[in-house]
Amino acid sequence: MGEKVVKMSGPNMSMGKILKFVIPVIILVILAFESLTVVQAGHRGIIVQLGAVKPTVLGEGMHFKIPFIQDIVQVEVRVQKAESSASAASKDLQVVTTNMAVNFHMDPSSVNKLYQTVGMDYKGRIVDPAIGESLKAVVARYTAEQLISKRSEVSLQVKELLSKKLSTYNMMLDEINITEFKFSDEFNRAIEQKQIAEQQALKSKLDLERIKIEKEQTITKAQATAESLRLQRENVTPELVRMREVEVQQQAIEKWDGKLPSTTGGAIPFLNIQK
Known part of the structure; x- marks a missing residue:
């Protein structure tokens, strides 16, 4: 009994050829995408190969990696x-x-x-x-x-x-x-009370200083007055007294109108005239 050879032709043959072309292209595209990685700005890339961390650190930009074997972990290095x-x-x-x-x-x-x-x-x-x-x-x-x-x-x-x-x-x-x-609330109250006490103490100190200054000013003024009186007493001499008396009598003479008083017992402006 002879064998029969069936030859495939038509649509089935065309589909097979298409798949033979498309599948490798898809694989190549996937490999290409898996081979590239982009490290974003402000980050660094860590290469993890089959679970192990590699010593190389990737900077910003595009890099190649081994598809399905290496993974890239990005870590932010910005503040x-x-x-x-x-x-x-x-x-x-x-x-x-x-x-x-x-x-x-x-x-x-x-x-x-x-x-x-x-x-x-x-x-x-x-x-x-x-x-x-x-x-x-x-x-x-x-x-x-x-x-x-x-x-x-x-x-x-x-x-x-x-x-x-x-x-x-x-x-x-x-x-x-x-x-x-x-x-704590207790500490805050203690601080507040301390500040109040310090302010009161400062006010009392300022009041004492003011009173002290006023006292010193009063003493200084009294001392100045006493010193002035002392100097005046030291400067009063018998000659000065006589001069003042003569000045008073001279003023009285200048004011006299030449008439004697009409009544007796009145003061006569001419007294103690030296002969």
Whole structure:
């Protein structure tokens, strides 16, 4: 019995040829897309190859990678902000709640190490705990009143301590800002009463100084008057007295109209005339 050979022709043959052409093209397109990656501005790319972090860090722009073997994890290296609040005991055992804002950024050349040791949740794992630890350590060095009066000094010490903690994980501290110190109601009342007492003491001191100055002015004025009288007494001589008497009599003569008084017993203006 002879074999029959069936030859395929027509539409089936054409579809097969199309698939043979299209499938490789699709595969090539997929490979091309999988071979390219773009690192966005303000980020760095971490190469993860089969679960292992590679030492090379990718900068911004387009890069090639091995399809299906390498993955690129992008980490932001721009300045980031973290806000935290921590309660701690001051040197005089006052409970102080401190609110602080922190600006920081990743070391662009070491983001692979950060990803390898910490992961992407670096704020929750590193930054927030480091802020709390730094605040508690520094607040314990000062009394509650000193935290207010030496705020800039406190901020500087917190910044130095926090910077050391973050640098351990390849993060750079840019700036901190202690936004608020919150104290207990009892402490706030004590501070208010102290301020009132200080103001009253200052007023009393100023009143005493004013009274003292007024007293000194009165004494000085009295002394000046007494000194003036003393000098006048020292300058009064018998000759001066006689001169004043002559002046008085001369004035009386000048005023006399030449008529004698019509009644006796009146004062005659010509008295004590020297012969």
